Amino acid sequence: MSRVVSWLTEPVPRGRVAAFRTLIYLFVAADLVIFTPWVRHHASTPGDLYEPLLVGRLLHLPTPTPLLVHGIFWVLLAVSLAAATGRAPRLLGWTVFALYFEWMVIAMSYGKVDHDRVGLLVALAALPTVGRARHGDPTRTEAGGWALRVTQIAVVCTYFLAALAKLRFGGIDWVTSSVLARAIIRRGTELADLIAGVPYLLILAQVGIMLFELASPAIFLLHGRWRNRAVAFFYSFHAVTFATITISFAPHLAALASFLALEKVRPVEWARGFLRRRSGHVEPHERPVV
Amino acid sequence: MDTLSARGRAVRVAVTAVAAVLLLAGTFWGQDDDFPFGPFRMYSTAPDPDADAPDTRVEGVDTTGRTIVLTEANSGLRRAEIEGQQQAYVDDPGRLRQIAVAYAEKSPGAARLTTVRIVIRWEGIEDSRPTGESRDEVVATWTGAP
Numbered sequence: 001m002s003r004v005v006s007w008l009t010e011p012v013p014r015g016r017v018a019a020f021r022t023l024i025y026l027f028v029a030a031d032l033v034i035f036t037p038w039v040r041h042h043a044s045t046p047g048d049l050y051e052p053l054l055v056g057r058l059l060h061l062p063t064p065t066p067l068l069v070h071g072i073f074w075v076l077l078a079v080s081l082a083a084a085t086g087r088a089p090r091l092l093g094w095t096v097f098a099l100y101f102e103w104m105v106i107a108m109s110y111g112k113v114d115h116d117r118v119g120l121l122v123a124l125a126a127l128p129t130v131g132r133a134r135h136g137d138p139t140r141t142e143a144g145g146w147a148l149r150v151t152q153i154a155v156v157c158t159y160f161l162a163a164l165a166k167l168r169f170g171g172i173d174w175v176t177s178s179v180l181a182r183a184i185i186r187r188g189t190e191l192a193d194l195i196a197g198v199p200y201l202l203i204l205a206q207v208g209i210m211l212f213e214l215a216s217p218a219i220f221l222l223h224g225r226w227r228n229r230a231v232a233f234f235y236s237f238h239a240v241t242f243a244t245i246t247i248s249f250a251p252h253l254a255a256l257a258s259f260l261a262l263e264k265v266r267p268v269e270w271a272r273g274f275l276r277r278r279s280g281h282v283e284p285h286e287r288p289v290v
Numbered sequence: 291m292d293t294l295s296a297r298g299r300a301v302r303v304a305v306t307a308v309a310a311v312l313l314l315a316g317t318f319w320g321q322d323d324d325f326p327f328g329p330f331r332m333y334s335t336a337p338d339p340d341a342d343a344p345d346t347r348v349e350g351v352d353t354t355g356r357t358i359v360l361t362e363a364n365s366g367l368r369r370a371e372i373e374g375q376q377q378a379y380v381d382d383p384g385r386l387r388q389i390a391v392a393y394a395e396k397s398p399g400a401a402r403l404t405t406v407r408i409v410i411r412w413e414g415i416e417d418s419r420p421t422g423e424s425r426d427e428v429v430a431t432w433t434g435a436p
Contacts, residue, residue: 005303011291041366044395046388049367049375054323104326110367111374113322115332122309129302141292146302153310161317162330168318169329170336177336178418182343185413185420202418 009146014137015263017130017144018086020151021093023262024123025084027254028100032077035250039107043069049110056105064106072099072106086133093128100124115158116247119255122154123147136266151258156216158252159234163213175206183245192244212237219259231259342412343420346373349409350393352401353436360406365389366396372408379408379430386432407431 032039043066050063062068076099083092101121108114126147133144166174180202184192195201219230234256242248273283294302316327337343346369348360362368367389372379379385386406393403408430414421 005299008303008306009294009299011293014292038362038366038368041362041396044366044392046391048385048388049371049392051375053325055325108322108325110371112368112370113325113328113374115328115330118313118326118330121326139291142294143292143298146294146306150306150309153306157313158330161313162332162334164317165329165331166334166336169331169334174334174336176339176418178339178341178343178415179333179335179337181415181418181420182337183333185343185345185415196420199417199419 008149009142010149011140011142012145012148013263014133014139014141014144015135016261017127017133017141017147018135018137019262019265020123020148020258021086021089021127021130021133022084022135023257024120024127024254025080025096027120027251028080028096028124029077029084031251032073032080032103035248036107039103040069040073042106042110045110051111052109053105053113056109061102061105064109069106072103076100076103086135089131089133090128093124097121097124097128115162116249117251118158119151119155119258120251123151123255123258126150136263136269138263148258151255152220155252155255155258156219159213159216163210166210166213175210176203177206178202180206187245187247189244189246195244227259231256337415339418340416343415345411345413345424346376347409347411348372348389349407350390350403351405352403354401356401358403360389360393364397364400365393367392376408376429383430383432386430387434390432390434403434404436405431405433 042064045064047063047065052061052063055061076096079092079095079099083089083096101124104117104121130141130144130147133141170177170179181196184196184202188196195205216234219227219234222230235253238249238253276283312327316324317329320328322328322331348365348367348369350358350360352358358364360367372389386408389406390403393400407428410427410429411424412427414423
């Protein structure tokens with residue numbers, strides 16, 4: 001038990017939490033404007049077509065009106081950009097979580113539920129619990145470790161539990177069914193049409209998807225370079241999905257970054273260093289040793 | 291290093307366990323309605339290797355007689371959302387009027403729709419591969435005053 005607990009709260013550098021936090025809140029802003037802009041269209045959807053989800057009924061969330069939809073859009077956009085700076089992490093973090101959750105209830109209450117954002121929702125719920133974390137700070141934090149760990153678990157669940165759902169709804173016949181052929185007919189690209197033309201290739205792909213999803217929890221057994229390779233494989237799986245049936249799973253891709261040593265990515269520091277060198281400043285470690 | 295208090299650790303473990311149980315229960319017994327704990331059921335059905343595949347579209351006919359395919363861009367409704375409520379439209383085609391209303395809201399200045407219909411194009415499938423043949427079936431139609 002204690003090993004499970006220490007695994008759940010395995011400390012990570014604060015800088016990693018800071019970088020992941022910035023990435024996630026910038027993603028929320030990008031999601032509003034670029035990835036799922038259609039949510040805003042529900043402002044003009046007649047209220048009669050609103051079929052609130054269970055959580056919407058339990059919390060008595062109001063039927064969306066243009067004021068509610070546009071109000072959440074603009075407030076969430078501003079608050080998520082402010083949260084991306086890392087300031088007031090608890091106040092801004094919880095506000096983003098609450099608004100984004102309501103945004104998702106609006107998105108999914110008109111007859112179609114998407115399954116690509118549980119990892120992101122977990123990240124948004126866990127990040128505010130970490131508190132302050134400065135970029136580049138190497139101090140290790142258990143609270144931060146837990147936030148990243150539960151996001152990773154949610155990401156892996158998105159694969160592993162999807163395999164179980166396939167067995168529940170489709171049964172073992174799923175692997176030999178025409179599920180990918182249907183997906184390609186509905187939204188396939190030219191590349192997908194090419195692939196669909198090869199006998200048995202789609203069935204082979206279905207076997208591969210099932211095996212990959214069932215095996216996905218094995219990523220927790222990998223460390224260092226091998227873990228990074230597994231993450232690269234996950235990203236490549238979504239690259240192929242996008243190239244064939246134009247499904248991006250963008251929120252999941254942002255949450256997947258919780259597996260990476262993001263503290264090493266310092267774009268602002270790099271830009272500052274570049275500007276300093278251009279202005280003739282020489283860092284101590286760059287002086288010739290003579 | 292920042293370590294957690296015993297209480298902080300216990301709360302986190304408990305929250306993790308509750309969420310995991312909800313997600314597992316949702317996977318085995320839940321439905322989409324249980325979002326965010328429902329099953330990850332994207333592409334989880336197993337259609338027969340030789341069953342024709344439905345490709346649904348919603349189209350409207352406006353006062354000028356033009357047929358328009360209704361999309362997220364011009365009606366604000368996603369195709370999957372209309373499919374998700376398809377049975378409700380089939381049971382009560384009058385409900386399609388709401389889509390005409392949504393179109394008028396989203397495309398101001400466009401000619402009014404007098405007919406809205408849900409059409410399924412059945413694409414042929416054999417051995418889990420598309421055959422390239424298809425036929426159209428209208429499953430629900432609403433016609434308003436001209």
